Amino acid sequence: METVSGKILSDDMEIKELVSKNEGEKVKTHGMIYSIKPMGDFAFIILRKRDGLVQCVYEKGISKFDLSDIGCEYSVEVEGTLKKDDRSPNGFEIHAETIDVITKPHDEPAINISKRKLGLSLEKDIELRPLTLRNNQKRAVFKIQEGIVKGFRKYMEDNGFTEIHTPKIVATGAEGGANIFKLDYFGKKAFLAQSPQFYKQTLVGVYEKVFEVAPVFRAEKHNTTRHLNEYVGLDFEMGFIKDFREIMEVETGAVKSMISTLKNEYAKEVKMLNVVLPEFDEIPCVKFKDAKEMIAAEYNRKIKDPYDLEPEEEQLISKLFKEKYNSDFVFVTHYPVKKRPFYAMDDPENPKFTLSFDLLFRGLEIATGGQRIHDYDEQVKKMISKNLNPEDFESYLMIHKYGMPPHGGIGMGLERLCARLIDEPNVRYTSLFPRDMTRLVP
Amino acid sequence: METVSGKILSDDMEIKELVSKNEGEKVKTHGMIYSIKPMGDFAFIILRKRDGLVQCVYEKGISKFDLSDIGCEYSVEVEGTLKKDDRSPNGFEIHAETIDVITKPHDEPAINISKRKLGLSLEKDIELRPLTLRNNQKRAVFKIQEGIVKGFRKYMEDNGFTEIHTPKIVATGAEGGANIFKLDYFGKKAFLAQSPQFYKQTLVGVYEKVFEVAPVFRAEKHNTTRHLNEYVGLDFEMGFIKDFREIMEVETGAVKSMISTLKNEYAKEVKMLNVVLPEFDEIPCVKFKDAKEMIAAEYNRKIKDPYDLEPEEEQLISKLFKEKYNSDFVFVTHYPVKKRPFYAMDDPENPKFTLSFDLLFRGLEIATGGQRIHDYDEQVKKMISKNLNPEDFESYLMIHKYGMPPHGGIGMGLERLCARLIDEPNVRYTSLFPRDMTRLVP
Numbered sequence: 001m002e003t004v005s006g007k008i009l010s011d012d013m014e015i016k017e018l019v020s021k022n023e024g025e026k027v028k029t030h031g032m033i034y035s036i037k038p039m040g041d042f043a044f045i046i047l048r049k050r051d052g053l054v055q056c057v058y059e060k061g062i063s064k065f066d067l068s069d070i071g072c073e074y075s076v077e078v079e080g081t082l083k084k085d086d087r088s089p090n091g092f093e094i095h096a097e098t099i100d101v102i103t104k105p106h107d108e109p110a111i112n113i114s115k116r117k118l119g120l121s122l123e124k125d126i127e128l129r130p131l132t133l134r135n136n137q138k139r140a141v142f143k144i145q146e147g148i149v150k151g152f153r154k155y156m157e158d159n160g161f162t163e164i165h166t167p168k169i170v171a172t173g174a175e176g177g178a179n180i181f182k183l184d185y186f187g188k189k190a191f192l193a194q195s196p197q198f199y200k201q202t203l204v205g206v207y208e209k210v211f212e213v214a215p216v217f218r219a220e221k222h223n224t225t226r227h228l229n230e231y232v233g234l235d236f237e238m239g240f241i242k243d244f245r246e247i248m249e250v251e252t253g254a255v256k257s258m259i260s261t262l263k264n265e266y267a268k269e270v271k272m273l274n275v276v277l278p279e280f281d282e283i284p285c286v287k288f289k290d291a292k293e294m295i296a297a298e299y300n301r302k303i304k305d306p307y308d309l310e311p312e313e314e315q316l317i318s319k320l321f322k323e324k325y326n327s328d329f330v331f332v333t334h335y336p337v338k339k340r341p342f343y344a345m346d347d348p349e350n351p352k353f354t355l356s357f358d359l360l361f362r363g364l365e366i367a368t369g370g371q372r373i374h375d376y377d378e379q380v381k382k383m384i385s386k387n388l389n390p391e392d393f394e395s396y397l398m399i400h401k402y403g404m405p406p407h408g409g410i411g412m413g414l415e416r417l418c419a420r421l422i423d424e425p426n427v428r429y430t431s432l433f434p435r436d437m438t439r440l441v442p
Numbered sequence: 443m444e445t446v447s448g449k450i451l452s453d454d455m456e457i458k459e460l461v462s463k464n465e466g467e468k469v470k471t472h473g474m475i476y477s478i479k480p481m482g483d484f485a486f487i488i489l490r491k492r493d494g495l496v497q498c499v500y501e502k503g504i505s506k507f508d509l510s511d512i513g514c515e516y517s518v519e520v521e522g523t524l525k526k527d528d529r530s531p532n533g534f535e536i537h538a539e540t541i542d543v544i545t546k547p548h549d550e551p552a553i554n555i556s557k558r559k560l561g562l563s564l565e566k567d568i569e570l571r572p573l574t575l576r577n578n579q580k581r582a583v584f585k586i587q588e589g590i591v592k593g594f595r596k597y598m599e600d601n602g603f604t605e606i607h608t609p610k611i612v613a614t615g616a617e618g619g620a621n622i623f624k625l626d627y628f629g630k631k632a633f634l635a636q637s638p639q640f641y642k643q644t645l646v647g648v649y650e651k652v653f654e655v656a657p658v659f660r661a662e663k664h665n666t667t668r669h670l671n672e673y674v675g676l677d678f679e680m681g682f683i684k685d686f687r688e689i690m691e692v693e694t695g696a697v698k699s700m701i702s703t704l705k706n707e708y709a710k711e712v713k714m715l716n717v718v719l720p721e722f723d724e725i726p727c728v729k730f731k732d733a734k735e736m737i738a739a740e741y742n743r744k745i746k747d748p749y750d751l752e753p754e755e756e757q758l759i760s761k762l763f764k765e766k767y768n769s770d771f772v773f774v775t776h777y778p779v780k781k782r783p784f785y786a787m788d789d790p791e792n793p794k795f796t797l798s799f800d801l802l803f804r805g806l807e808i809a810t811g812g813q814r815i816h817d818y819d820e821q822v823k824k825m826i827s828k829n830l831n832p833e834d835f836e837s838y839l840m841i842h843k844y845g846m847p848p849h850g851g852i853g854m855g856l857e858r859l860c861a862r863l864i865d866e867p868n869v870r871y872t873s874l875f876p877r878d879m880t881r882l883v884p
């Protein structure tokens with residue numbers, strides 16, 4: 001009887017293996033042909049592999065294949081001799097003797113994907129994502145993204161947080177407002193979750209500390225460089241806090257973990273994209289009201305909306321804290337009650353404000369957090385003050401009814417953090433297949 | 443100026459710290475009161491902490507608080523003296539001197555959540571999930587789930603797979619059929635992804651090997667013990683395969699990693715739930731057609747549907763392979779073309795069948811996989827033969843057009859695997875907040 005045992009017997013050499021080979025050794029490796037540069041009697045054939053690029057050399061009269069038999073995006077297996085060469089990616093090249101064509105494309109690529117900068121319009125870049133993502137620089141962007149998630153998860157796991165998976169089809173929106181997608185659920189009205197808010201709070205009562213990495217859906221009618229209608233949320237929630245600043249400490253620890261993961265495990269991509277990793281010990285904190293006033297004074301601006309930060313204000317706060325304290329990050333704390341959701345806890349010292357905060361990074365809000373109301377009566381009262389009917393939240397209110405420790409948490413947008421890290425102004429470049437008001441494809 | 447530095451200065455002692463303390467040491471720890479058992483002049487107060495239960499002892503005349511001041515689901519901080527006691531959870535108890543009440547619930551719990559078996563109807567259990575999940579046995583279920591995901595991810599990372607995050611709002615269903623949720627997307631018709639199929643294939647062209655852990659949505663009108671309308675999919679996809687069995691090897695490796703993670707890191711929960719972890723070196727494989735015939739002969743059954751396995755047949759195949767080969771797992775391979783999606787590659791030896799497989803575990807299909815068509819013409823032809831219009835798949839077909847290596851992958855249902863592991867017949871017990879045809883709440 002046939003069986004499988006989980007033993008992977010691949011004879012393909014990965015780059016990390018090839019690097020360890022000696023000059024003159026015979027090697028065999030597969031990949032997709034990224035580019036072919038004919039140079040007269042020889043040619044460079046660049047192979048795109050899982051873990052990077054490999055330079056192969058065709059030499060007329062020595063290589064036993066014809067250049068006309070291969071082309072870009074062919075999947076091939078190359079056999080040849082390894083030669084050390086510092087000018088090549090990873091310090092070696094393969095002098096190719098044979099190339100076996102495994103598959104060939106139906107058409108030639110619509111664009112030359114091996115250019116360092118593709119120089120496409122955003123529209124075209126997204127339309128051709130199945131192809132443009134094959135570009136080596138573009139690939140690196142989503143490795144950076146992977147590293148961010150890895151660093152987040154590592155910190156959460158190391159600090160006793162339980163990973164959770166909460167439903168994305170929900171009966172009630174957690175964040176209020178009109179920016180919620182509706183769907184028909186077997187004849188009933190349902191929504192796509194704007195955040196895992198209710199569920200992560202619920203699970204604080206179960207596991208005390210929880211986290212989730214999952215899609216978040218916002219039907220915002222904003223066609224800006226900072227909005228996506230579906231994004232990846234990095235969420236955590238923790239109980240038994242003595243002060244809402246504890247949440248900020250954990251968030252800071254998580255961010256440090258992300259950065260050190262990138263530094264240690266994604267150095268290649270960091271270098272390739274010229275990412276300047278922020279170096280810091282501490283993140284300064286400023287109250288919302290004070291921040292508003294500081295930049296009004298500093299940059300001679302009028303305060304138009306006293307309840308929220310305009311995008312330009314976020315940029316100026318970041319600018320100011322960069323200049324004054326050399327900090328890429330700023331915590332803006334104590335947002336007004338008016339602009340925070342119904343579950344936000346009021347500041348006992350000034351009930352017009354909440355025990356909440358945003359984290360700004362290089363001019364952009366990348367995360368929102370705060371302490372939540374744990375007391376049943378207080379939560380019901382606040383719902384009513386926000387014109388919400390507590391009966392619509394019966395299931396959620398069960399946690400307040402049956403007891404909750406003081407708790408809070410944050411939600412961070414992966415694409416935004418990634419965009420600021422790689423200094424890309426538009427979050428559409430840090431989402432593999434972005435969803436915005438006009439895009440559902442690819 | 444105030445700053446945060448990411449240093450967590452919690453003075454709470456976790457169980458792992460308490461365990462290391464000596465007899466007679468003063469300790470302080472927080473938690474929620476799980477149960478109170480009065481025994482005359484003393485009482486046991488069980489504290490539910492993040493990482494388990496702690497037994498505290500109240501002694502009249504010694505403890506400086508009154509039992510009437512505390513109750514179940516109070517969040518408290520206990521101070522007292524540690525005593526070693528083998529009968530207690532984790533081998534120690536705290537002789538409580540003081541209990542500070544941090545928060546108290548508004549109402550008494552609707553049920554006694556500290557019972558080993560709650561004895562609730564499924565309906566009631568789900569309705570009260572915010573409370574029932576606080577039960578120590580229930581908590582363990584989702585730690586097992588966490589362990590499965592951790593083991594999966596570890597294997598993927600160790601074997602060079604890149605983690606991806608693909609959109610859940612999509613323009614076209616990947617799996618065909620009517621079981622797809624529709625939603626209004628800014629006036630356009632959109633769907634919820636039935637799988638990350640198109641995107642993970644696309645990203646094989648980019649990263650060669652990719653994986654994703656994310657929600658999957660199926661609008662199936664099935665009210666069974668094995669169906670959920672939203673579940674967590676563990677997906678991977680890999681390129682440059684020489685044979686579709688390579689996919690099964692990786693899947694087997696991933697399953698082994700899940701099991702060893704549970705064994706090594708979740709031993710407490712495994713024991714608590716009496717999980718019998720499958721021990722195996724190899725997983726037997728049987729062709730779909732042969733499996734059908736084997737159980738027809740063995741159990742004297744008529745073959746009703748020659749194109750698919752009935753749930754009862756899955757059970758009988760598992761039974762047979764358990765009896766004959768002592769295997770908890772079986773790969774059923776070569777499913778008929780008729781029942782596999784349009785992207786499945788036909789078996790060149792018999793084009794009525796596909797190079798595909800399901801993994802059965804203790805009577806239940808927990809994963810589906812196979813090799814995909816990589817050739818453009820072949821894919822277009824198969825779409826047409828399945829009455830699909832290739833023009834509707836223009837963006838997806840870009841990968842075939844511009845070249846793909848031979849590739850394939852799997853999708854596994856987290857809740858199903860978890861249900862069979864903990865021997866729970868209904869997958870609603872292994873989903874934190876299950877979504878079925880009648881449930882959107884909690």
